[in-house]
Amino acid sequence: MNKNQPKDMDKKRRLFEAAARLFAEKGFEKTTVDEIAEAAEVAKGTVYYHFKGKEELFLFLVEEGMAILMRRIAATLKNGMDCRVSLKKLIQVQLEFFAEYWDVCRIVLAEAWGTSTRQEKLQELLNEYYAIVGRIMEQGIRERVIRPQDKEVLCTALFGMTVLVALHFLQKSGPVDWARIEEQLETLFFRGVVIDTGNGKLL
Amino acid sequence: MNKNQPKDMDKKRRLFEAAARLFAEKGFEKTTVDEIAEAAEVAKGTVYYHFKGKEELFLFLVEEGMAILMRRIAATLKNGMDCRVSLKKLIQVQLEFFAEYWDVCRIVLAEAWGTSTRQEKLQELLNEYYAIVGRIMEQGIRERVIRPQDKEVLCTALFGMTVLVALHFLQKSGPVDWARIEEQLETLFFRGVVIDTGNGKLL
């Protein structure tokens, strides 16, 4: 038995990847355990050997994904950083993550909006994320760099624009110019869409 | 023969309303046809008399919802309107719609991110919406009111921030101060988060 053949390679990882792809493509409910096992090229029983059930596999998936995002954010943000730099880097890290973990991202978007246990868990994970971003916003407002506004609006708006833009471009086939998108999102989030007339009036 | 008695009210409509409520409350998959029939106070067979199946009922729902949004947008935007006013009203109509048709929106949001046939239909509807918003952006850019940027980024970003903010607040129980949210989104989208220092530099 050659343990180095792809077939022998970590069945748990294969399950993880197959599940991520399928949940993203068809949603949690429409994806069957049979399909996951088949896509991962393991027997159905193996799913239940590694995970307590479909639900646990799902949570494992999402938690892993969010943990990765969190680690990346933590690695990027330094104490004492200018909040504008923090936000700039945050957008950058987010776009990178969304592009790399497209599947996890779609899963979160698709499954976060109900009231089941699973969905509450997702909300929790999102809230953890909002907490981090919220602290940056607070700092900015304290330092009078950011317009004093409702933190929750700012966090969810930033997340919403970033994630939907990323998803939109990933759904289209063809190469994506991430640098350009990042720059435009940054400008949009920092300065808005309206060209400054210099007279302080928007309209 | 009083056609206005609740019991005489079009059973199809009753089904529509029951389904919208239940799908939003519990999601498409978790809602059973039995429940829909019971909530609509019709026999189970009646669901299949009016709709080819659960799936078709769902699509009917989503199309109706999007049609309502489109009609509201069309009724609000006038030719020759300043594009800033148009955008302002767009945000307003969207938030209103999200709040009023939370249930349908949640369905759309939860089902729009995959790649199956059902989801393609939703993508199509979203693209129609983007087309309308895109025209406003183009006008603004032409009139040098809006910073020249990628239309697609602007449209999806606007939709993303609006929808995720709305969803976030609707998820939390308790009353929502929509006027405040609307104002903040407007400010954010028009002027960005960074306080203008007057010297033209962001950082």
Add this chain to the structure above:
Amino acid sequence: MNKNQPKDMDKKRRLFEAAARLFAEKGFEKTTVDEIAEAAEVAKGTVYYHFKGKEELFLFLVEEGMAILMRRIAATLKNGMDCRVSLKKLIQVQLEFFAEYWDVCRIVLAEAWGTSTRQEKLQELLNEYYAIVGRIMEQGIRERVIRPQDKEVLCTALFGMTVLVALHFLQKSGPVDWARIEEQLETLFFRGVVIDTGNGKLL
């Protein structure tokens, strides 16, 4: 209201024809009342206006068909006819009938072999037919023209060969040379397949 338009023409007859075609194509159970009504271009309720139910429509169909066959046979056979002529004419009439009422014929073949009420009724009709043919055979045996054999075997064998041959050629597309088939069946039934060696031995 022009009563002469095809659409207004005898709805009962239209139902009859649609049902015959559909029962023959798909069998009794697989054919739905909706389909019959649609094919006949009448409302579903109309089926129940003219017939007590699906079962009755079926029986009406088969009885009509068998009655036609019986009438044709009665019109062809004369008292005092040579039994060989009778049998010749019987084969002829049968082939004609099978070709003309292919549908009814397929229905009988497909639905006669169970134990439900419907199928017992069919058996009854077949037995009426066998009775007539049986009388010819009896006469032939009495007159020492026909080899004395079990009447039931002779009747069912004659019916079996005629109906399956007819069906086989009707199922193939393209024109059928009925005269040739009739002649061959006659030879086969009268003289068998083996060429007479004149020495009285078959083998």
Add this chain to the structure above:
Amino acid sequence: MNKNQPKDMDKKRRLFEAAARLFAEKGFEKTTVDEIAEAAEVAKGTVYYHFKGKEELFLFLVEEGMAILMRRIAATLKNGMDCRVSLKKLIQVQLEFFAEYWDVCRIVLAEAWGTSTRQEKLQELLNEYYAIVGRIMEQGIRERVIRPQDKEVLCTALFGMTVLVALHFLQKSGPVDWARIEEQLETLFFRGVVIDTGNGKLL
């Protein structure tokens, strides 16, 4: 681990046997999957574990049945056999098979006359059978033992008489004298019904 206990006996085989019995007793449509599962002493889900659905179970059944008939025919016919012996044995094997597999035969007979996909499969199997019989007829005609006639007429006529006679007697309750029927069918097929007058004239 005694594999020979009835309970250990392949559940797929138990399903097969239960289905064959029930389909023949009550017909395909009237037999429910619940009944089949109950008769086979397995859970309903087990039916769907082994077969894609009721339809597939049915086809599996018919194919098995036809395969048995084909094997029996192949085992009986030897190369170089006199074609009269071949035909004699063919009738014998067919009658034996019809008597033994009455249930499967009834299914085939009841379902073979339509034009749907299911029925096309049956037509295919019948054509295979006709091909074998056809070769015997050809041989006989070449050897001037069989009256030169349309092969198709001979094959379908032989099948038709055999099957309808068998069915007729199986339908009646009570014991059947198969030897007598076989002998009569043989005489009929070989020599026809008319007593040879020696003068070469039929009429």
Add this chain to the structure above:
DNA sequence: CATGAATGAGATTTCATTCAT
């Protein structure tokens, strides 16, 4: 470690028939 046959609760769907108009 891993398997896959087996399960059964519960879902979706079908369809002959009824009935008010």
Add this chain to the structure above:
DNA sequence: CATGAATGAAATCTCATTCAT
């Protein structure tokens, strides 16, 4: 005469989970 919306009993099928090997 004819309709077609409505019904509900009964059917088919799905699928997460278990468990003996």
